[in-house]
Amino acid sequence: MLRKIAEIKVPKGAGPREAKTNPIFATYDRQGAAFAFYFSDSNIAGAAANLLFMVDGQKVFVDDGVTLGETNETHTFTYPLPDKLLNYTGKVDGYLYFDFEDGSHSDEIHFVFTIKKSQIDETMEDAPDVYIKSFEEVKADVQSTADKATSDIKSRVDAVENAKNSTVGDIEKAKDNAESQIGDYVGEIESAKQDISSSASDVQSKASEAGKSIEESSKEVKKAKTDSIKSMSESDISDKNYLLDSKKRVLEERSTGEPTDKSNYDTYYLSEPIPAGTEFTVSGKLEITDGDFDAISIYFRDENGDGIDGHSFRVEHINNGFSSSFTLSKTVYKIYIYAGISGSTEGNGVIYTDVKLQTGPLATPWTPNPQQIVTQDQYDKLANAIINLGGSI
Numbered sequence: 001m002l003r004k005i006a007e008i009k010v011p012k013g014a015g016p017r018e019a020k021t022n023p024i025f026a027t028y029d030r031q032g033a034a035f036a037f038y039f040s041d042s043n044i045a046g047a048a049a050n051l052l053f054m055v056d057g058q059k060v061f062v063d064d065g066v067t068l069g070e071t072n073e074t075h076t077f078t079y080p081l082p083d084k085l086l087n088y089t090g091k092v093d094g095y096l097y098f099d100f101e102d103g104s105h106s107d108e109i110h111f112v113f114t115i116k117k118s119q120i121d122e123t124m125e126d127a128p129d130v131y132i133k134s135f136e137e138v139k140a141d142v143q144s145t146a147d148k149a150t151s152d153i154k155s156r157v158d159a160v161e162n163a164k165n166s167t168v169g170d171i172e173k174a175k176d177n178a179e180s181q182i183g184d185y186v187g188e189i190e191s192a193k194q195d196i197s198s199s200a201s202d203v204q205s206k207a208s209e210a211g212k213s214i215e216e217s218s219k220e221v222k223k224a225k226t227d228s229i230k231s232m233s234e235s236d237i238s239d240k241n242y243l244l245d246s247k248k249r250v251l252e253e254r255s256t257g258e259p260t261d262k263s264n265y266d267t268y269y270l271s272e273p274i275p276a277g278t279e280f281t282v283s284g285k286l287e288i289t290d291g292d293f294d295a296i297s298i299y300f301r302d303e304n305g306d307g308i309d310g311h312s313f314r315v316e317h318i319n320n321g322f323s324s325s326f327t328l329s330k331t332v333y334k335i336y337i338y339a340g341i342s343g344s345t346e347g348n349g350v351i352y353t354d355v356k357l358q359t360g361p362l363a364t365p366w367t368p369n370p371q372q373i374v375t376q377d378q379y380d381k382l383a384n385a386i387i388n389l390g391g392s393i
Contacts, residue, residue, distance in 0.1 A: 290349030
């Protein structure tokens, strides 16, 4: 059933022949998408249509000799979108040509449409790789985090108590020394009085020092508690991975004879765009399963799916890994990574793992995108849910 039909009005005469619409289809729209071409004249009946589709300036599909048949009363012809074309994603340029029965030809119209990847067609990662946790695992992790924070604070409190006990011991010892001095100099009352006064002064000084020591240690305990809470509630985003589902991707070898064999790539979507002028680094690992190539192509796409700063960038791979830094003139929304060099991927197969896009000039070890990790805020919400359900942390 043709559920998604994009209507295109074809002008007559010698004026501009560019369609003003930009319909969007999805890779899952197989046998369900079509174009409906409207003509204002009926003299095209019996003509044969030729349709050409191009991606990134390369011919990817040609449908020759499509018979339009007799026109209906609205001069409308419906052309179902070929399923093979839905193997591509991004912007597609379409061209419609006519071959008439009298031997004449006509370049009718240029139209543009977009194919987006359906979520159901996305390559999903295994649950352990994206840290999807069960209710009990989250509860256990929250409990572990709380226990560690409690242990750290208790150790500081114990240190304070030891300091307090040690100081009090010094005070008692000073008092004992004072009493001993009084006994030793009982015959010299005035001298003993001075000794007692001096010892009492020492005791008061030590007591004052003890109070200061306890107060400072108390402040340290409070700071330790604050730092512990802060460390539990903040996440490090200095090496954030902007790519979604980038742990493992498999590009199978293609040798079907179709134009797509030479343009074998996979699409990586960003969780949020990288602004123009921002330096960023793309890195990852690869395992070549078919063919032989020493470099790969990486395409960068803007919000409309158009290429940025040229068609592609060549990146060498060394010791089964690759890394390269870029600063582009337009905001990046997604990237294509090819099984070799674009236009020459026929017969190449590759497995990409740990692919990462991060800001800055350096590549750091792979981490999942923060959207695919159970965050501290989610921990807190789940912890509250546990308590509300009658559990404890």
